[in-house]
Amino acid sequence: MSASGRWLSGTFPREVVVAAAQMGPVARGDTRAEVVERLITLLRTAHDRGAELVVFPELALTTFFPRWAIDDVVELDGYFETHLPGPATQPLFDEAKRLGVGFQLGYAEITPDGHRYNTAILVERDGTVVSRYRKVHVPGHDQEEPWRAFQHLERRYFEPGPGFQVHEAFGGLVGQATCNDRRWPETYRVLGLQGVELVLIGYNTPIHYLPDPGQDRLAGHHNTLVMAAGAYQNGTWVVGVAKGGVEEGVWSLAESQIISPGGEVVARAITEGDEVVIALVDLDRCWDYKRTVFNFAQYRLPDRYRMITEEPKPD
Ligand code: ING
Numbered sequence: 001m002s003a004s005g006r007w008l009s010g011t012f013p014r015e016v017v018v019a020a021a022q023m024g025p026v027a028r029g030d031t032r033a034e035v036v037e038r039l040i041t042l043l044r045t046a047h048d049r050g051a052e053l054v055v056f057p058e059l060a061l062t063t064f065f066p067r068w069a070i071d072d073v074v075e076l077d078g079y080f081e082t083h084l085p086g087p088a089t090q091p092l093f094d095e096a097k098r099l100g101v102g103f104q105l106g107y108a109e110i111t112p113d114g115h116r117y118n119t120a121i122l123v124e125r126d127g128t129v130v131s132r133y134r135k136v137h138v139p140g141h142d143q144e145e146p147w148r149a150f151q152h153l154e155r156r157y158f159e160p161g162p163g164f165q166v167h168e169a170f171g172g173l174v175g176q177a178t179c180n181d182r183r184w185p186e187t188y189r190v191l192g193l194q195g196v197e198l199v200l201i202g203y204n205t206p207i208h209y210l211p212d213p214g215q216d217r218l219a220g221h222h223n224t225l226v227m228a229a230g231a232y233q234n235g236t237w238v239v240g241v242a243k244g245g246v247e248e249g250v251w252s253l254a255e256s257q258i259i260s261p262g263g264e265v266v267a268r269a270i271t272e273g274d275e276v277v278i279a280l281v282d283l284d285r286c287w288d289y290k291r292t293v294f295n296f297a298q299y300r301l302p303d304r305y306r307m308i309t310e311e312p313k314p315d
Pocket of ligand 1: 139178179180181183203204205206209
């Protein structure tokens with residue numbers, strides 16, 4: 001049944017308690033076991049506070065390795081998961097299933113045929129895998145740029161994913177995005193056109209933006225701006241979850257937050273470390289906006305917007 005059908009069917013209230021499980025820094029030398037232990041602690045804390053869904057950051061299992069040019073392929077592969085769950089991460093999947101808590105976990109994925117993605121897995125409360133989302137907007141650069149105090153080589157290490165899908169889970173329609181995706185309105189609109197009610201976004205965001213340091217002072221503002229706009233303009237909840245703090249010398253934005261379909265920040269982290277942020281997400285509040293101001297069927301004029309998806313004309 002479609003979301004609107006569920007809304008009209010009056011299966012009220014579609015409420016789900018969601019936790020943003022923010023992480024502080026992960027050091028280059030931290031083992032998977034050490035990180036998984038932190039994730040399980042966050043999961044248990046969230047569960048104790050009533051959470052049914054726990055959202056972890058982007059690339060949560062390792063330090064944000066795109067900050068370095070890694071030429072040794074063995075070292076680079078060490079940051080990727082060939083299997084998830086794998087031996088080191090199985091304890092997290094087991095504990096989540098035991099507690100009946102679903103979760104999203106960001107990780108670096110290498111496929112059997114050698115493709116590399118910045119991926120987020122979504123697991124339901126019964127342990128079934130709902131989806132594996134592969135980051136679409138891959139920022140940064142693909143060649144080492146020595147002028148930078150630190151690199152942002154995601155375009156060297158990851159391929160873009162195929163797109164944005166919505167899945168029935170946690171009583172509603174759930175969509176995924178990762179980090180830079182949150183800055184692009186198309187991310188939310190493609191999900192919104194599929195009826196999304198809850199968008200889950202992990203991020204690693206260096207505060208010092210080397211191509212234009214003038215933007216540094218606005219890092220927190222831009223973070224909330226884009227997620228709140230995406231939420232409001234598509235009538236969806238948005239959960240943004242950071243790996244923040246000073247990680248291997250790079251100060252990264254924390255400010256994990258949960259945002260309502262009205263664009264209000266209803267809960268926000270207050271530290272730069274491991275912290276659980278909880279909110280009661282009433283999915284039916286989405287339809288306050290989807291049925292009115294953002295009734296796409298009634299008000300959108302796609303034939304006026306074709307420029308948005310047309311390939312740019314060669315000049
Ligand atoms: N990180 C950053 C992000 O989009 C960035 C990259 C930072 C882009 C600041 C623009 C400004 O939040 C990732 N991992 O995408």
